[in-house]
Amino acid sequence: MVIQMVFENEKIKEILNYYRKIWALNHASSLMGWDLEVCMPKEGVKERSFADGELSMLTHDFITNDKFVEMVEKADALEDLNEYERGVIRVLKRDIKHAKAIPREIIGELSRVTGEATMAWREAREKNNYEKFRPYLDKIIDLERKIADYLGYEEHPYDALADLYEEGYTVRDYDKFFGEIEKPLKTLLDKIIEKWPKEHPLEEKSYNKDMLKKVNFEILKLFGYPLETRARMDVSAHPFTIGIGIGDVRITTRYEGFDFKRSLLAVVHEFGHALYELQVDSRFSMTPLVHGVSSGIHESQSRFWENIIGRSREFVNAIYPRLHEHLDIVKDYSPEDIYIYFNTVKPSLIRVEADEVTYNMHILLRYNLEKLMITGEISTKDLPEFWNEKMEEYLGIRPKDYKDGVLQDIHWSGGQIGYFPTYSLGTVLATQIGYYVKREIPDFYGKIENGEFKAIREYLREKVHRYGKMYPPKELLKRIFGEEVNPKYFLEYLEKKYLL
């Protein structure tokens, strides 16, 4: 096989050569992060944090190195770059801009404060004591505001933060996006709640963990996940995916012991993330283009597998024999029962347990609060009350305590303000991809029912994955669909699935 060179320009090759050490540091950091969640003995944490901090500082130094910056700037001025090379320069300019804009001491302070804040958040949540967390949240909001200022923005400080997770997305985009969703979704939800099952006995049933593990691995096999050759699945407190290399992608799930769909659909979800990382053009290995382009596009892949495939009747039919063989608790239920179990709809307080109908309401709430916090329009003192009121407005329920309300998510203690909307973006894009996939892959659901996933994997590779970070999200979407994100697909999907 002849591998066609995608990076031909000598200046670009020099840049990629220099970039190797930044890539290697990222590779090491990724592994260290995975190990921390999956393997590391508890008392390794102090040394691991220090090591990770040192590696981040080295990466920062290499990215902001004057000679490197000059190389990138000079290459940016070249006119004969191909699209791959353009992609490299776009990504590096962004990295350089972010690294140079934010002073090292702010990064250091953020790292220190978020470390303490995460510990305080855990304790506050456990003790249902919001005041224990509030001073840290104040500090984080203050730091995030400063970071927004350092990064710069045209219209809204939130724009600067949102762009970190979804290149090119602003409050203007998200306001329009959520504006198109909010009311129709509320109307749909009211109708769905009236006629659709809210709960299922399996939600309470405990299962045999080893047996569910078998099912999960069999599903991955069915999907074509390259276990042992290029991939792994392990156990961690919170499911996640990490691309350590093109030849080494890892997912995790958890086994809580009851409500088995949580573990199983987490596997399906993380597989979607993993497939993206696995199917990036292998010629991008060790370059800045090697990962998925943004949080939202990544989430569109995981949600596509979780919701469009994993929550479909045909998928349930495909895995039913395996469920029946390995899980005693499934024996009393038909495939249709399991389909309902995978798709109960009920307004609930906890985002991570939400169904695909109510999920975006949880995100809308967070998005609105984040905007108000970053402009200072609401203080952290009033935050819980705002949260509860919005919850009542969007889903008609009201948290009785902080841990089921304002204290439920880890994101703010980690300084990830601006991240939440990408979850909705991904959830909506998944249905948009679903629409096009069904049009372009003959007998899409028949294939799922037969356990044939190759055509679907290839479609996603061709349309999305292979590009890695080459194109920014908006441009990538136009290339895939000829249009940007469009909530109408999401609303139509819900209507068709739950109301027809």
Next chain:
Amino acid sequence: MVIQMVFENEKIKEILNYYRKIWALNHASSLMGWDLEVCMPKEGVKERSFADGELSMLTHDFITNDKFVEMVEKADALEDLNEYERGVIRVLKRDIKHAKAIPREIIGELSRVTGEATMAWREAREKNNYEKFRPYLDKIIDLERKIADYLGYEEHPYDALADLYEEGYTVRDYDKFFGEIEKPLKTLLDKIIEKWPKEHPLEEKSYNKDMLKKVNFEILKLFGYPLETRARMDVSAHPFTIGIGIGDVRITTRYEGFDFKRSLLAVVHEFGHALYELQVDSRFSMTPLVHGVSSGIHESQSRFWENIIGRSREFVNAIYPRLHEHLDIVKDYSPEDIYIYFNTVKPSLIRVEADEVTYNMHILLRYNLEKLMITGEISTKDLPEFWNEKMEEYLGIRPKDYKDGVLQDIHWSGGQIGYFPTYSLGTVLATQIGYYVKREIPDFYGKIENGEFKAIREYLREKVHRYGKMYPPKELLKRIFGEEVNPKYFLEYLEKKYLL
């Protein structure tokens, strides 16, 4: 608890501050090495090798950095350093000397050649074809000779290589050492073979891997290995120990499916290494002093646990109930049978399967061949014949093929010429430690029989472990024993155990 500062000098503190990034790179590399053997999917190997190469080059650059070298040289001239600080400077001077002496291109070539040689060695061993490996061995010997010249030596080029693994040890030391062992050991061996059991039926018996795993973990618990808090045990093709941090030490073993003592005693052996890493003074965390000082001293710890404790009657008595409970194949045998099984003595062709009596003969053979290869006194063409003749001379047996002879070890393909003698050093030192331990810990064997290992752990911490790399091996030995390594303890131990 007040932690006493051991590094007080401002210049030393500056050096340690700079050293943090070197430490962090080593931390990352260690984890990457562990992961490669234990977790990594196969196709991750190419990216992992590149990443590791990049990190090594960064480490090399930071160690040879002019400013850093100057800082170390200036600190070396200070007169008011304490012993801890002196230790830091000694270790760093060594690292700097090694990094500066050998040109980068030689390191690069060695890394490339050993990579190819290891692959060629695997194939050659499989096909029993020495000629496939010989050209690589020639290249490696040539490179090692160059490295010896770059490093410099007074009497023998082998001195320079030996020092890399055992600081301060030379051909003069090892000739004297092996000279004192060779003849008396041969005499002892002849007598032992006459009266001692050569084999045991359990050597052929297959076992249930999950059950042996249970036994192995129970033994670690008995020893006080801090599983989950500071340590792990996993499975890999070849057992090894790695200290990723003071709070994160990991061992591995393997389950071949028959002859269970191989797996069990490997766990005991690796525990000895791990305990050394775990009991280094915790104030040395993230400094150059944090690991065990040398290959030989490290091996003395693993061999002490494996041979002095693990192959004792009292240890067998202590674990017998667990063996009996978990392993069906043990049911027909008494504790005394198991003791014999753990201690059969028989001249054999393969080093890693050798008993504690014949083991040093295998090392003596390799040591003698290495010296002759490095001076060019024998060519690789004549090597197999030399090997076979020496084997016959030392152990009275002759390999029928290359894979049971000259092709059995991985060390030469990895460029580790000078390493082998540290195995004998460790094996002998283990008995020396055994002598002193028995004198200083009341009822040593009674404690083992009762599963009480705290006093033994504490003795080793106090005498050896806590110092980390603070003192070079010879000085450390004088501090522990008031004398250097002395083979008489080894010979007396064998005589007492096998002939009285």
